[in-house]
Amino acid sequence: MVLAIVEADGDAPAESSLEAVTLAREVADRTGEPLEAVAFDVAGPGAGASAGGGPDESGDAAGGSIGDALADGLGEYGVDDVHVVSHERLDAYAPEAYAAGVEAVIADRDPDAVVAPGSDRGQEVLSQVAAGRGQSMAANCLAVESVDADADAGGDAVELPDADGSYELTRQRWGGTLIEEALLGGDPKLLTAAEHEVGFEPAADPADPAVHALTPDLEDAHFRVQVDRYEESDEEGVPLGEARVVVSGGRGVGGPDGYDQLEELADLLGGAVGASRAAVNEGWRPHDDQVGQTGAKISPTLYIACGISGAVQHMVGCKGADTILAINTDSEAAIIQKADYAVIADLHEVVPALNEAIRDAK
C-alpha cells in the first residue's frame, strides 16, 4: 500500500495534495499496490483547509463530513481508501499531532511509502514522521523511477550502488536548478512531491473510496507546538500566492516609484505585484513580495516579468506560471529564452501604454 497525505482546500483536495496523490499513484502502479490517503478533520484557528493553511471555511469539517467530501475528489485520482484523523484535542493544526495521526495509519496499514505534498505543512508533517523514526525523507521529488546509469547525461556514467530495495528517484536541488538522482531507503519510504512540478492527472481507473475514521492516541507532548491563533493580514488586494495574474518588477524598474505603473497594471488585471530578489535587496519592495528560490513560489495563469533578467533563482519561483510575458530592453536576457511572449522595450514606456489600452478596452 502507498499512502498519500492530503490537505483539504474547502471540501476538495488542495492542488499540492493532488500532486502528492499523483506521485503516490505512480509508485503504487509500479509496485501493484493499492493507493490510500490520510486527511485531518480539524476545525479551529488556522485549521488549514488550504494548502498554505488558513482558516477552514468549509464549516462542515467538525462533523467528520470532510472525509466524505474529500473522498469524492480523491476517488477520481485513484484513491482506494481515505483515513480521516480526528481527535478532541486536535482543534487546530499541531505538527507533532498530525505526524502521530500519520503514524497511526502507518501502524495500521504498513505502507511501502508515504508521500506528502510539497507545501509547508506537507514538508513539516512528513519531516516530523521522519524525525520520530530517525530516518531521512526525500523532499521535492519529481518521479520515482529506475535510473539508467548508462544514460548519456553529459558526464561520465556512474555505477549505481546496490539498490537493495531502495527507491530510485529524482528530486529537485537548488530550487530546480539541478536535478538529483538518489536512492531512498527506509520502511516506509518517506517522500514529498515537488510543488507546482509534479502536476496532477485523474486516474485512468477512478475508485470509489471507503472512508475510515481514526482517532490516534495523543499526549501532551504532541501539542507542544500548535496554532494558537490566526491573524488576518491587513494588506489589501489579492495575496501574491493566490493571484491569477502577477506583475513582477526587477532591477529594471529603477526604484520604488517605478512600481506605481506595475501596481496599476496589476489592479487592472485583478492581480498582485511581485519583485525579484535584486529589487528586494535594493529596498524597493518588501521581502513578502519576493518571487524566487527563497521567496514565494507561485503558479499564476499569467506572470508579467518587467525588467527582470531571469536568473535561475528567480525562475524557480515563477516557472509554475501557465504563461510568462517578459518586458525587457535586453533581447539577450535569459528571461526571453524562458518566456512565452516578450516585448523588447523599456517597461516605463510599455507599461503605461498597456495600462491605457486596457482601460480603453474595459
Place this chain on the structure above:
Amino acid sequence: MNTLACVKRVPDTGAKIVLTDDQRGIDTSTLGFTMSPHEECALEEAVRIAENRDGTATALTLGPEEADEQLRTALAMGADEATLLETGEGEWGPVDTATAIADYVAEAETDFDVLLVGNESADAANYQVGTHLASQLDLPFVAGIKTLDVEDGTAVAKREVGGGEEVYEVDLPAVIAVKEGLNEPRYPSMRSKMRARKQEVASAAPEPAGADCLEMVRLQSPADDGGTAEILGDGPDAAADVLEVLRDDVEVL
C-alpha cells in the same frame, strides 16, 4: 539568553552551477561562497536576541574546512563564538547532520535558549535538519517562521499562510526554523571584519552516524525546456498586441 545559529556554506546564490565530471558534486573552482540566505537571517536574529536579552550568540556550521570563511562572517556580524564541525569533502545527509549538531549542543558548556536554523538550505533543500535536531534534543520545533518575538521562557512565532499568519507560542528552549524576510541581515563593517579574522574559531571533526537512508547518486542539469519567446514588439506600440494576447490567448481580461 543564549542563542545558537546553525548556518551552511553554499555557492553564491546567483552563481551558475557547473557540475564536476563525475556528476556527484559542484565544480567549486570558479565559485564564490556565501551563507545560505535563510540561515543568514537565523544568524542575524540570534545576534539581535543576544544583544537585546543579555546573552551570547554562537554560530555553528557543519562543512568543509573552508566553511571557516562563513564563520568569520558570522563573527563579523556579531556572533560571540563560532564552531566548525568539519566534514571534509562530500555531503552529509540530514540525519547525520542533525545528529552531529545535537551532539554538539548536548556537550556544549553553553545552555542555549533559542536554537535557530534555516527553513531549508539553498542547495540541498532537505527541509528536515531542524526537525531531526529538535527531535533528538526533545525540544519544541516551529518551522517557516518570518516573525519572532522572544520573551522570558517563551517565543511567539508567526508563519505566513494564505491571507494572514498562524501564531505559535512555544516554551523555550526551542528549535526555530526561519525564512528569509525575518529580518534584514546587517552588513559587517570593515573594522568588525578585521576583528573577526583574529577571533578564535573552535572546531571538531564528528564522524557521520551512518543513519541516513537518502543517498545521492548523481546530479544533472535539467533539460532546457525553454524556447524563444514570441516577440510582440519593441516599443510602446506593442501594447495593442499585448492586449490581444491578454484577452484572446491568456484570457485574463
